[in-house]
Amino acid sequence: MDLDALRYGDFSKLGEAVTDWEQMTKKLGELQKDAESNLKAKADKAKWAGVNATVTREFIAKTAAEFADAHTQADSITKILSDTRGELIGFRSQLSDAISRGAQQHLSVIDTGEGTFTVTGNTRPDWASDPSGKTSATDQKAVDSLRDEIQAILSKATQSDNSAAKVLRLLVDQAKYGFTDASYADRDSAAKAVAAAEQLAKLARNPADMSLDDIAHFNRTMELYNGDSLFAEQFATRLGPKGTLQFWTEMTSAHAGVRGTELDTMKNLQKNLSLTLATASFSDSEAMQDWKKDLIAERNTNFRAAKSFSPIGALGSQVISSLMREGQYDTEFLDEYREKMFKADKAAGKTNTDALWVKGYDGLDLVFGDGNGRDPLEGLFEGLSHNPEAATHAFESKADLDHMLGTTVYTDRGEFLGRALEAAMTGVAAGDLTQHALPHSETQVRIMKNIMLAVAQPDGGADLVGRGLGDSFGNMAASYMPEISQTLAGHGSESVFITKSDDSDGLGNIRDVARFLSSVSTDPDGRAGIILGESIYTSALLESHLTDPSLFDGPQGQVIQNIGTNAGIIEGIVAHSVADDEVRTAVSGEKDYNDALKAKGDFAKTWIAIGLSNVSVPAAYGGEAMEVVGGGMVGAIAGLAVDRVLQGQELKGLKDEALYTSAKHLYDSRDSVSQQTQWAASDTIARHHLDLPKDGTNDLIRNAVNDGWDGASEFLSGTKDRPNG
Numbered sequence: 206m207d208l209d210a211l212r213y214g215d216f217s218k219l220g221e222a223v224t225d226w227e228q229m230t231k232k233l234g235e236l237q238k239d240a241e242s243n244l245k246a247k248a249d250k251a252k253w254a255g256v257n258a259t260v261t262r263e264f265i266a267k268t269a270a271e272f273a274d275a276h277t278q279a280d281s282i283t284k285i286l287s288d289t290r291g292e293l294i295g296f297r298s299q300l301s302d303a304i305s306r307g308a309q310q311h312l313s314v315i316d317t318g319e320g321t322f323t324v325t326g327n328t329r330p331d332w333a334s335d336p337s338g339k340t341s342a343t344d345q346k347a348v349d350s351l352r353d354e355i356q357a358i359l360s361k362a363t364q365s366d367n368s369a370a371k372v373l374r375l376l377v378d379q380a381k382y383g384f385t386d387a388s389y390a391d392r393d394s395a396a397k398a399v400a401a402a403e404q405l406a407k408l409a410r411n412p413a414d415m416s417l418d419d420i421a422h423f424n425r426t427m428e429l430y431n432g433d434s435l436f437a438e439q440f441a442t443r444l445g446p447k448g449t450l451q452f453w454t455e456m457t458s459a460h461a462g463v464r465g466t467e468l469d470t471m472k473n474l475q476k477n478l479s480l481t482l483a484t485a486s487f488s489d490s491e492a493m494q495d496w497k498k499d500l501i502a503e504r505n506t507n508f509r510a511a512k513s514f515s516p517i518g519a520l521g522s523q524v525i526s527s528l529m530r531e532g533q534y535d536t537e538f539l540d541e542y543r544e545k546m547f548k549a550d551k552a553a554g555k556t557n558t559d560a561l562w563v564k565g566y567d568g569l570d571l572v573f574g575d576g577n578g579r580d581p582l583e584g585l586f587e588g589l590s591h592n593p594e595a596a597t598h599a600f601e602s603k604a605d606l607d608h609m610l611g612t613t614v615y616t617d618r619g620e621f622l623g624r625a626l627e628a629a630m631t632g633v634a635a636g637d638l639t640q641h642a643l644p645h646s647e648t649q650v651r652i653m654k655n656i657m658l659a660v661a662q663p664d665g666g667a668d669l670v671g672r673g674l675g676d677s678f679g680n681m682a683a684s685y686m687p688e689i690s691q692t693l694a695g696h697g698s699e700s701v702f703i704t705k706s707d708d709s710d711g712l713g714n715i716r717d718v719a720r721f722l723s724s725v726s727t728d729p730d731g732r733a734g735i736i737l738g739e740s741i742y743t744s745a746l747l748e749s750h751l752t753d754p755s756l757f758d759g760p761q762g763q764v765i766q767n768i769g770t771n772a773g774i775i776e777g778i779v780a781h782s783v784a785d786d787e788v789r790t791a792v793s794g795e796k797d798y799n800d801a802l803k804a805k806g807d808f809a810k811t812w813i814a815i816g817l818s819n820v821s822v823p824a825a826y827g828g829e830a831m832e833v834v835g836g837g838m839v840g841a842i843a844g845l846a847v848d849r850v851l852q853g854q855e856l857k858g859l860k861d862e863a864l865y866t867s868a869k870h871l872y873d874s875r876d877s878v879s880q881q882t883q884w885a886a887s888d889t890i891a892r893h894h895l896d897l898p899k900d901g902t903n904d905l906i907r908n909a910v911n912d913g914w915d916g917a918s919e920f921l922s923g924t925k926d927r928p929n930g
Contacts (some may be wrong), residue, residue: 206320206362206363206366207318207319207320208314208316208322208355208359209318210296211293211296211300211359211362212297212300212301212304212316214293214297216290216293216294216297219286219289219290219293222286223283223286223290229508229656230283231253243318250872255770256408257302273476274534274616277453278342281395285369285372285395285913286369288369288393289365289366289369292361292362292365293362293365293366296358296359296361296362296365297362299358300355300358300359300362303351303354304355305349305356305665307324308822309635310347310351311326312324312325312326312347312348312351313325313326314351314355320359320363322355322512324348324349324351324352324355325348326344326347326348336533340729347360368395368396369396371396371399372395372396372399372435373872384819387453390471391872394646395435397428398433398436398439399435399436399439401426401429401430402430402435402436402437402438402439402440402443403439403443404426405423405426405440406439406440406443406444407443408423409423409444409448409449409452410444410448410452412451412452412455412456412459413459413511413512414457417467417470420470420474423474424470424473424474424477427474427477427478427480427481428477430827430917431477431480431481431484431532432484432486434484434485434487435703436481436484436487436564437481437482437485437486437488437489438490438492439485440481440485441481441482441485441493442485442490442492442493442496445499446496446499446500446502446503447499447503448527449482449500450500450503450506450508450521450524451508453475453478453524453527453528453571454508454509454510454518454519454524454571454688455510455511456471456474457519457527457570457571457572457573458509458510458512458513458538459510459512460573461570462818463573463580463802468573470571471573472574474581475527475528475530475531475572475573475574475764476531478528479528479529479530479531479532480531480532481532482528482532482534483529483531483532483533483534483591484532485863486534486535486538487535497535497538497541500521501525501541501542503521503522503525504521504522504525504542504545504546505520505521505522506520506521507519507520508520508521508524515568517565517566518569519566519569520562520566520581522546522549522581523566523569523571523578523579523581524571525542525581525584526546526581526582526583526584526585526588527571527572527578527581527584528584529584529585529587529588530572530574530584530587530588531591532591533541533591533592533634534588534591534592534595536592536594536595536598539588539589539592539595539598539599540595540598542585543585543589543595543598543599545583546581546585546622546661547599547605547608547609549561550582550608550609550612551604551605551608555608555611555612555614555615556615557615558582558612558615558616559580559612559615559616562579562580562581562582563579563580566579567800572584576617580616580617580618581611582612582616582618582621582622583617583618583621584621586618586621586624586625587621587624587625588634589625589628589629590621590624590627590628590634591628591634591635591636592628592634593628593629593631593632593633593634596625596626596628596629597629597632597646597648597649597652599625599629599723600626600629600652600655601626601648601651603655604654604658606655606659607655607659609622610622610656610659610669610674613669613672613673613674613760614668614672618673618674619669619672619674619899620673620674620676620677621675622673622674623674623676623677623678624677626652626656626674626677626681627677627680627681629649629652630645630649630652630653630656630681630684630685631680631681631684632649637865637902643686643709644705644706644715645684645688645705645706645707645708647707647708647711648705650685650688650706650707650708650709650711650712651708651711653681653685653688654711654712654713654717656678656681656721657712657713657717657718657720657721658717660678660720660721660724661717661718661720661721661724663925665725666724666725667720667727668858670724670725670727670728671728675725675727675728675729675730675731676728676730676731676734676801678721678725678731678734679725679728679732679733679734679735679738680731680734680738681729681734682721682722682725682731682734682735682738683734683735683737683738683741684738685712686739686741686742687702687703687704687706687707687709687714687720687742688704688706688708688710688711688712689718690742690771690775691703691704691709691710691776692710692712692713692714692715692718693718693719693768693771693774693775693920694771695698695715696710696820698767699711700752700756700757700758700905701746701757701764701767701768702746702771703746703749703756715920715924716924718924719778719921719924720924720925722775722778722779723779723921723924723925724737724780724782724784726778726780726782727781727783729797729800729801730801730804732779732783732801733801733802733804733805734805735775735776735779735833736776736779736802736850737805737847737850738844739772739775740846740847740849740850740881740885741843741846741847742843743768743771743772743846743881743882743885744842744843744845744885744888745842745843746768746887747765747768747842747882747885747886747889748842748843748885748889748892748893750764750765750768751765751886751890751893751895751897752888752889752893752895761897762905763907765886765902765905765906766906766908766909767906767909768882768909769879769882769905769906769908769909769910769913769915770909770910770913770916771910772878772881772882772909772910772913773875773878773879773909773910773911773912773913773915773916773917773919774913774914774916774917774920776874776878776914776917777875777878777914777915777916777917777918777920778917778920778921779799780871780874780875780914780917781871781918781921782921783790783915784871785927802850802851803851805851841892842885842889842892844887845884845885845888846881846884849881849884850881860917875910875911875914878910878914879906879907879910879911882906882910883902883903883906883907886902886903886906887899887902887903890902907909915925
């Protein structure tokens, strides 16, 4: 920066720009709030159908998100500009002060252009010079001191100006269309993120030279910045796609078989690197677009560690997928990579897919955690499980879905596939206990129908449950309890079994649904999911109908009876299926089931937000005071139901056995269903001060549950072969 540019620069224009951006940020904040509280909130609550259910609702959701990103980007730009302006004004004050002090010492400062300047001494009577006319040592010391001080000020001002320009350009480049969600409080924080990325990329180019201390520093820095957009983009693009894959290949080779604290360090490194690359994948900068394209192009490249003696290292796809196990990757990137990987996997056929990826890579271990990373579909499925939109895209094709389900017989990818399917079907990322899901789309319901059809196949479909998929199948059943209930009840039951699903009767025929529930029930985790899901849905339904009789155009007793019958049918299918299975195997899974119930824990509560938020409690009965989830409001009754199941509250007045958790006999399970449903009704009556006969309501529920329970046995007998006695 030229001396005169800083000394005489007019920063009023920059001040006006800051003011303009401040006003813009404020207006965008108001638009963001309006878009979220009005546009999106109303869209979430609306009952969509046809094209509107997919295109329009998705467009509204993305539009609301764009307003949020626009506000975030404007806020960051405002803060960076304001911070830079303040710094430059401060540097100008320092420069003026230094020049003034120099003048008092009879020193002149002159701008000589192109960032250079001179400091000279004015002749004073008391200054003595040597005979040669040179300035004395004392005089030269004053000149040098002022020169160094001014040079330091100009260097800082230049750094401030250049780094501001750099980060502003990077911010704008993050999004090719629309805006970025990158947020910075000032210029310095953005500049530090970019500098940190440059430093780590330089370290990663020479992984063999990295000591454990270097790795620890690498880890600490990545943990600090892995969610920072500028840091992630700069790290990935500066290291390059090949460099990124080679870096991780070298790390896994150099630290293979480590234990203790070093193993923990490497696990953290894999996690932080994965999170960083996931963040980077959302950047639309030209450099990052090339990075993503070139990374996928490396999927068949053989990557070997520099010191490896084996000619066979790791396929690029194996390395890529091993770094997808953490974080949410960009949907378009996942779509493109998944298409290539599915095509390769399908080409090998269901029976040879394991040999395709494992053969020749027996000594490979790309993950410091679950499995060894040789099957790249495992990592890909994990990546899909953190991006519900991409997961849904992955299984739209029935052929792809059937292939992937079929491969679980010959591979160990079942649990990974299950988590990906679960994300696709629920709309909630794996492990996310905060996300609010939208009602199921037609596409989601169609995929769920195909999953049920696959499990319902008499020639081995039920075996899928035991391939690591049972837990996820149970969670999906919980999320689809409204659609399941309508299917079992038949057409015309939508006024009883309330849902905002875009295709509430799209699960197909009763036979497939019943066989699916029956098969999943034989897995302890799957069984726990179904029971918890039914308990939540039944409780929420009772609360809704009892507090708002207008939901059903008919006698209130009739709707209570329908709900009770449905609870008896669903849980009857579960209990009869477990009993049938025990007849065959003579093995009790009671302990496994109890453990599965406990393991669900708080996650079960999220089902209230996942698929069961379609049931609403009117504002007049306190609905507005309850947690808003997924476009609806669910009261506390469903939460109480979950607590009772998880805590194993004892049946009062019945056998001294815990609710559901120790029902060793078939009819103990029936009594548990009846008691739980009665409690839900009683809780609702008490909570909302309803004028309903408690005894009469309980009796109605008991009879309805018993009828449904008996009907469940008939359902099963009509859909599958069952053992005798």
